[in-house]
Amino acid sequence: MTVNNLSLFEEKSFWLRSYGDYTPNPPFAGQAQADVVIIGGGFTGLNTAWQFKQDNPNARVIVLEAAVIGYGASGRNGGFSMKLFGMEPELTVLRWGKQRMIDAHHYMQKAVKHLKTMVEEHDLQSDYRHTGMFRVSYSKQQLKRCQKTYELFQKLGIDDDMSWHTQEELQQEFNSERFLGGMYESETGILNPCKQVRELKRLALSAGVEIYEMIPVTDIDRNGSQIVTQTAEGKITSDKIVLATNAYSRHINGPRKLKNRQMPLWTYQVVTEPLSKEQWNSIGWQQQQSFEDNRQLVHYFRPTVDGRITMGGGDVVTPGDECMDKDFAPKLWQHCENHLKWIYPQLKDVRIDYRWGGPTSVNLDMTPEIGYLDDERMIYATGCIGHGVSLTHLNGRTIADLLNGDKTELTDFWIVNRKAIPQPGNTLSYLGAKTLHAGFKLWDRWDERGLKRS
Template sequence: MTDNEALHEHRSFWQHAYGAYSPDAPLSEDLRVDVAVIGGGFTGLNAAWQFKRDNPGARVLVLEAALIGFGASGRNAGFSTKLFGLEPELVVLRWGKQRMIDAHHYLEKAVTHTRELIETHGIDCDYRHAGLMRVSYSSAQLARLGKTLELYESLGLAADMQWQSQAQLRQRNDSPHLLGGIREADTGYLNPCKQVRGLKKLAAAAGVRIHESTPVLDIDNSGGAVVLNTPSARVTADKVVIATNAYAQDAPGPRSLRWRQLPLWTYQIVTEPLSDDMWQRLGWQGREAFGDNRQMLHYFRPTVDGRIVMGGGDVQAYSGSAMQERPSTAAWEHCEAHLKWIYPQLRDVRVAYRWGGPVSVNADMVPEVSFIGDERMIYAGGCFGHGVALSHLNGRTIADLLQGHKSELTDFWIVNRKIIPMPGNTLSCWAGRTARRMLRAWDWWEERSLKA
């Protein structure tokens, strides 16, 4: 397949690199199950698998509209980090110090849970626990990043964080534009498509029944059990998990599913494999992932075959279904220009693939795990662009909720928190675009010295 054909298909680099993949057959017979999960991403598969492990006799089903890993779980950059919603300053401002501390601890558990899952069960997803750098380009950004570290320190959350001066950074990463930053040791990155399909294998081996190309067309919770209609069959379930992430607006069912979140599109590129000589010239010693502290952040990471995946710098809000692909030449051109600004050494390096995907954002930019109506339906969403580790642990939390267990996880304050409804689709899009303009203006202001 040529690069153009891959682009035309809008598959992510990871989905393309995965190679041949045989989806499980669509559902073709009516079923009665204990738990039905809608959505085959990290959240849905881990919830299904964890529940089945706790209840080997239970009938557990996953229905995926397209392919396992079709959504954000097969498209993301693979950063398994402790980032949560917006910047920590804003979380503290809106939710207070204790909730910021609790969120950070939940995310620490999430990174550990994801890593242990991979290592214990031998998921072949190229996981590297290499750490994360948060970097700044301008003195205004650097001053803000310094305050962020002070905040983490004051809350007792900085045990694995270390300030890096410009000289220290340049020893690890030879870009002329990095002024300084924070090194966070206890994070990693993975190949998301291998990971989500590894989770599928675990779930299937435990006895979870999985059907792909099976969109749930309607959720009816008006009777004693919940009934899901799909194109060829009907499922009756005692409990349902709605793990549809940025696609939740499309999932017909209780009205409150439609106003919980907005899909925002973010875009990525990957280079061709770089030569050893080029890696030497980049001076990217530890091969840790890194991202900047702009409002519209950019992120960078190596792949096992020596490429750089890079994305961000903008988000786009569109009205209509998130299932519809939304290519953005402008976003991809921005990514390439920014990558080559960071590393002028890459001037002649070719970009091999470009892709995008929707993240789930809600009105207060903080994730949720909630019962919908009553305890028969559980929904998770709003993970923003920080859902790799979080959605894995949310899967475990959902498994506890399904069993009516009260645990440290189900006590986390995002579980059944109060939700601010999003306005209708058009107004949400307008609000998303306005927020985008404001954040871009903030970045412009902090980077005006670079432009001069």
């Protein structure tokens, strides 16, 4: 990744742009010895750093971020603090069995609670609101699948905060004719991701973590029992290292195993101008919940604190090469805008103020992963797909336990050092992703046949 000027970083999302003035910490130069080095200044890296430093106040903990804090998915996402684990519960049951699905759900419940508690206890100024989330269906086929998902949660006994909503109930809530029914989960929230990640920076700094920005790590090597992290103008030797580089992990020089853990998948978002009071009245949605639809290539929607709607999804881009700059996607942005206005024709004249995209980290079995690279001194976390906001916060606590060498309920969670299918080389990964992508598109087209789009 090349280091550009600050204004380019700000353009990477509406959240980064609207954050206002931001002064990054200076880059690292020279030589240092640390207890733990953490690469990546997103939710995973900063949560890990803060948790570990709290446990070990005398330890030297250094975070190195290639761009600015929140440059990656953490500063660009939808801000849904949600409980969805992996791709879909059906897939998790199929691949891992019922008990692991239940365990995963409990971990995600804990993750949402953990994030909310952090916000409350540390007064994080990230516009957090605990408003719950709907999953809605546009067609009979989607409705049938949604009902099955709801029944699965019931059968597994993990439906405690969930309820079913009919077409009439949804119509009352959202004043859109498009929703045939769906499920609601009350224990979820929404936040401003850029504010959140920079509040995490504040927390970590106040605990004594050292954070350096605009400093890409160029190489990682082992020297006896020590790990050597190299940057353009510096070198840090440490006992342990955490690779919190998410979708960028294929590009990290050094640990070879990291390259085949995942691949980046790009998703795109738009945000409207602030709606007027009349516009809000015309669309209902007074409780400000978030919602997703029940497609394979899902759309996601939520309000912002300044009265806008931000939504995204509906399709993804699989780069398949070494490029991590797929920010420009006019067709997908237009798709998002059209889709929003299809749901709410009342908003047909509303302006889109900002458009952006970002990389999520996806692996072959669509299951998050925390693991060691060769031995316990190198830890990585990847594969959160588009469901990593709450997950990465709790993963930070889990990784801190691993760094401490503690065996805890969290480190016993089955994604820690789980068996993972390695991703094949670039060409095969690309072809596989393309095939899957085409399959999902076809599936959605089939499910939505007969839907009027005009």
